[in-house]
Amino acid sequence: MSIILRSRRGAIGTRWHAVALREGAEQLLGPARVGRGKADARAGRVQWLDVEAGIVRGDVLDAEGELHQARLDLPAFRPDDRRAFLQVARSHPELPARMAGGDYPQGIEAELAASEISLLPRDASELTHDCSCLDWPGPCRHVGALVYVLVEAVDDAPALLLTLRGLALEDLVAPAGPGPGGVTPGEGTVPNGAEEADGAEADGDGPEQPEAPVFDxxxxxxxxxxxxxxxxxxxxxxxxxxxxx
Structure with a gap:
């Protein structure tokens, strides 16, 4: 089943994060591939889109009806970059809900810039591509079509950027940490009444404990x-x- 774009003319992608992704990818494509890729995407020649950590894939039909396997790569975060991203993301508890609703706040990117990381491709050099067609070294028009389908998908669902970077919405939720004084809730606390019972036993006034059964x-x-x-x-x-x- 081919993917039909909402955009029928003009630029593809409306929200700032989709525009940023498109502009970064268009630097990779170059002017010639931009027009052809956009035309193929709007013609519904991309048959499916799959996004996983570091990889975007899809089958693209050419004018003769032959399928080509196109691919675009954006590296998943390295461990240090992942930690830096999550530190910023988890300082905004509202972020998972906003991204699930289709909004990626631009201010998050401004904070990430201090660590020289971005959820988006920082420039064309971070993107690589491949295709089963004979247009080498590319990028070919099939990769271009895949790019524009991805841009419109990210326009609706910025969480796909998380997927590309090897993350999920659940990762943005900070785990329960220690409470005041560095004590995790429920840890190092004494149940109600336990102190009184301990004191009474120490004074010898508490209830007698049953003796352990004797083996016969x-x-x-x-x-x-x-x-x-x-x-x-x-x-x-x-x-x-x-x-x-």
Whole structure:
């Protein structure tokens, strides 16, 4: 099933994050591929779009009806970049809901700039491409068409940028941390009434604890002992304790 773009003329992508993605990708495509890729995308020649960590894929039909496998790569965050991004993202508790609703606040990118990272491609050099067609070294018009389908998808769902960088919306939610004084809730606290009970026992006024049951060998079932030590030895042990009692 081909993907039909909403955009029928003019620029593709309306929200700032989609525009930024488009402009970065167009630097990679170059003027010739921009027009052809845009035309193919609007003609519905991209059959499907798959986004995963570091990779965008899709099949694109050419004018003769032949399918070509196009691919665009944007590297997932390295561990240090991931930590820096999450530190900023988790300082904005509203961010997961906003991204799920289609909004990626531009102010987040301004904060990320201090760590020299971005959820978006910072320039064309961060993007690479591949296609099964013979237009080498490319990028070909099939990659161009894939780019524009991705741009419109990101326009609606900026969380796809998280996916590309190896993240998910759930990662933006900060885990429950320690409470005041560095104590995790429920850790190092004493249940209600426990202090009083401990004090009473220390004074000898608390309730007496039941004594631990005493093992009575005379009541040992020789059949159960036999499972462990054998029937002959079990009989001797049972007889010994029975006689002693």
């Amino acid at each position: 060998p005379a009541r040992t079932d020789p059949a159960r002992l036999a499972e462990v030590v054998g029937e002959d030895v079990a009989a001797v042990i049972h007889r010994f304790y029975t006689d002693a009692s």
